[in-house]
Amino acid sequence: MTSTQPTCVLCGMDDSQAPLVRFQYQGQTYWICTKDFPTLIHRPQMLAGKLPGAERITPGEHDH
Numbered sequence: 492m493t494s495t496q497p498t499c500v501l502c503g504m505d506d507s508q509a510p511l512v513r514f515q516y517q518g519q520t521y522w523i524c525t526k527d528f529p530t531l532i533h534r535p536q537m538l539a540g541k542l543p544g545a546e547r548i549t550p551g552e553h554d555h
């Protein structure tokens with residue numbers, strides 16, 4: 492990581508293209524856009540390869 496420009500961990504958009512939400516994971520700071528934020532919550536295994544151990548994150552409950 493040489494850039495200080497926050498970009499979405501999933502799609503790579505920066506904050507000029509989409510609102511970015513910052514989150515902490517395993518001591519690192521990551522950014523994710525609002526479009527991909529539900530993916531982080533409900534389908535975190537989609538971030539495998541982007542986040543270390545993402546396939547082991549427990550998806551959030553959803554009851555709709």
Ligand SMILES: [Zn+2]
Binds near residue numbers: 500502503524525526
């Ligand atoms: Zn994104």
